[in-house]
Amino acid sequence: MTVKTEAARGTLTYSRMRGMVAILIAFMKQRRMGLNDFIQKIANNSYACKHPEVQSILKISQPQEPELMNANPSPPPSPSQQINLGPSSNPHAKPSDFHFLKVIGKGSFGKVLLARHKAEEAFYAVKVLQKKAILKKKEEKHIMSERNVLLKNVKHPFLVGLHFSFQTADKLYFVLDYINGGELFYHLQRERCFLEPRARFYAAEIASALGYLHSLNIVYRDLKPENILLDSQGHIVLTDFGLCKENIEHNGTTSTFCGTPEYLAPEVLHKQPYDRTVDWWCLGAVLYEMLYGLPPFYSRNTAEMYDNILNKPLQLKPNITNSARHLLEGLLQKDRTKRLGAKDDFMEIKNHVFFSVINWDDLINKKITPPFNPNVSGPSDLRHFDPEFTEEPVPNSIGRSPDSILLTASVKEAAEAFLGFSYAPPVDSFL
Numbered sequence: 001m002t003v004k005t006e007a008a009r010g011t012l013t014y015s016r017m018r019g020m021v022a023i024l025i026a027f028m029k030q031r032r033m034g035l036n037d038f039i040q041k042i043a044n045n046s047y048a049c050k051h052p053e054v055q056s057i058l059k060i061s062q063p064q065e066p067e068l069m070n071a072n073p074s075p076p077p078s079p080s081q082q083i084n085l086g087p088s089s090n091p092h093a094k095p096s097d098f099h100f101l102k103v104i105g106k107g108s109f110g111k112v113l114l115a116r117h118k119a120e121e122a123f124y125a126v127k128v129l130q131k132k133a134i135l136k137k138k139e140e141k142h143i144m145s146e147r148n149v150l151l152k153n154v155k156h157p158f159l160v161g162l163h164f165s166f167q168t169a170d171k172l173y174f175v176l177d178y179i180n181g182g183e184l185f186y187h188l189q190r191e192r193c194f195l196e197p198r199a200r201f202y203a204a205e206i207a208s209a210l211g212y213l214h215s216l217n218i219v220y221r222d223l224k225p226e227n228i229l230l231d232s233q234g235h236i237v238l239t240d241f242g243l244c245k246e247n248i249e250h251n252g253t254t255s256t257f258c259g260t261p262e263y264l265a266p267e268v269l270h271k272q273p274y275d276r277t278v279d280w281w282c283l284g285a286v287l288y289e290m291l292y293g294l295p296p297f298y299s300r301n302t303a304e305m306y307d308n309i310l311n312k313p314l315q316l317k318p319n320i321t322n323s324a325r326h327l328l329e330g331l332l333q334k335d336r337t338k339r340l341g342a343k344d345d346f347m348e349i350k351n352h353v354f355f356s357v358i359n360w361d362d363l364i365n366k367k368i369t370p371p372f373n374p375n376v377s378g379p380s381d382l383r384h385f386d387p388e389f390t391e392e393p394v395p396n397s398i399g400r401s402p403d404s405i406l407l408t409a410s411v412k413e414a415a416e417a418f419l420g421f422s423y424a425p426p427v428d429s430f431l
Contacts, residue, residue, distance in 0.1 A: 093166040093422075095173065095398070098126060103392045104180075104385050107240075109133045109143075110171075113394060114178060114379070123379040124163060127174040128398055131418065134172075140417045142242050143172065147421055149241040150174065152216050157366055158209040160229070160239040165423045171398075172421060179237045181230030181374035182384025184290075188225055192293045196324055198371040199290040202228070203283065204358045205236035210279045211346025217252070219245045219275070223282035224260050225289065230384075234370030248276060250345070261302055262295040266310050266334045280341035280349065284331025291320055296332055310334070327354040 098115040105112035110129040117124065134140055150162035163175045184202065188194070194202075206228065213220055222243040229237040245254050253273035259265075265281035267274040288296045297308035314332050316325050330340030330352070341348050350360060362368050374384055382390050 093164050093173070093175065095168060095171075098124075100126070100394050100398050102382060102385075103389045103394060104382070105389055108137070109139070111395070111398070113398060114382075115175075116379075123178045125176045125178045127176060129172040129174075131167075131170050131172060135413065135417060139242075144418070144421065145244055145246060146241045147174070147423065148246060149213075149218055149244045150176075151423060152218070156209060156212045157364065158205045158236045158238055159212070160237050162423065165421060167418055167421050172418060176239075177237070178379060179229040179231050179239070180376050180379065180381060180384060181232055181234060183226055184228040184230065184236075184286075185225035186384060186386065187230070187372070188290065188293070194290045196291065196320060199287060200324075200354065200358070201368070201371050202236055202290065203287045204355055204360075204363055206238065206286065207283060207346065207349045207355075208360070208364060209236065209238045210283065211350070213244070214276050214279070214345055217247055217249050219248045219254065220279050220282075221245060222259055222263075223279060223286055224263050225286060228286070230370075230372070230374055232374060232376045233366075234373045235366055251275065261305065262298060264306075264309060265336065267336050269306055269310055274336065276345065277336045277339045277342050280331050280339055281336075283349070284328055287324075288328055288332065291324065292317065296328075321354075323352075323354040323356075327352050 097118055099118060100113045100115045102114040103111050104114050104125065107129075110127065110133070112125055112127045115124050115126040116122070129143065134143055147162075147165060150160075150165075160179065161177045163177070165172070165174050167173065206223070210220055210223070220238070220241070220243075222240065223238075227238065227240045229239055231237050243258050245256070248254060253275045255271070255273045257268060257271055259268060259278075259282075263282045263285045265274065265278045268278060285295050296314060297305055297312055299305040299308060314329060316328060320328075327340070331349075333339040336342060340352065349355070359368070376384070
């Protein structure tokens with residue numbers, strides 16, 4: 001270990017000076033982001049823009065970076081650049097930076113694609129969402145919440161990471177970790193159910209991820225096998241944060257009716273206020289499905305299934321251990337105030353006898369060998385993705401915005417709705 005003297009630390013070398021300049025530039029970029037919402041609204045008001053003081057504010061709010069001051073003048077902006085995209089004018093990312101290779105998932109508002117960054121040659125999962133579809137269903141708050149939650153997930157090994165996000169006039173782009181071990185749902189379909197040690201391993205990693213979200217006052221609300229991925233080694237990666245609810249402190253509640261029918265907790269169905277224990281119910285439902293092949297209380301008739309969730313006692317077949325039985329009974333307790341996790345949240349799950357064989361420090365550091373290895377040969381190995389997605393042609397419109405809609409009122413409305421969507425990496429990645 002090298003110890004520098006005070007004199008050495010005080011020496012301002014050329015490389016250190018360059019580093020300090022880079023830090024300052026990045027810092028100023030980050031600080032300016034907070035003013036952009038206000039500035040963009042002023043810029044959209046033609047009357048306000050004529051006021052000399054406002055023009056002065058707009059002029060000084062866009063300082064040039066030192067290394068660009070002597071550059072040649074830029075060409076006139078294209079139509080898409082003329083649209084106000086707010087702070088989302090992320091100069092570090094645009095659709096043409098990527099080769100979009102395969103469709104690997106689909107949702108209500110768009111698609112997830114395997115993409116290779118042209119300059120970095122790195123592979124990413126890029127979630128491309130249609131603004132028009134989001135606005136039509138009034139889901140913009142959920143999308144912005146997903147973006148906020150993704151920004152908080154960068155330090156947890158079992159949560160998908162966001163590299164950056166940006167938008168065009170009609171689309172939103174999340175650039176995410178590419179995970180190609182397959183959905184837990186896909187593997188459950190193929191194998192019907194898992195042996196208890198394998199189910200325990202997955203449940204522990206899921207619980208760790210949920211506990212971390214709860215520590216940030218975030219309730220996940222949509223745990224299901226389709227939202228649980230396996231990475232190339234076989235570890236859990238939780239994804240899709242569109243239904244997350246932020247700012248739910250310990251004992252705090254919310255009341256939005258949302259989730260997936262098979263995994264809805266009784267209090268949600270009753271349309272009562274609910275808290276973070278809703279996630280522990282869902283963990284119980286997923287663990288039950290891993291052990292038995294179907295969710296608890298399942299019925300093809302949705303009304304009957306809802307009635308089962310509310311009124312039918314939990315029935316457990318005798319082919320599981322007593323500790324697994326006890327855990328399921330605790331997690332699938334209909335009264336949320338008596339549910340496992342109601343008093344001490346993740347610590348109650350962590351200390352349950354079912355997980356007594358788990359070394360939680362080793363788990364979080366990925367030192368426990370997963371019970372199943374997806375054996376993928378590399379990024380292009382798509383064997384664990386549903387052919388329904390991968391055989392679909394990549395739409396030509398993914399990487400571009402049709403010029404015909406660029407100046408419509410709906411695009412201006414979309415720009416306003418998604419102000420602040422874009423995210424660039426933090427300061428240390430500029431060095």
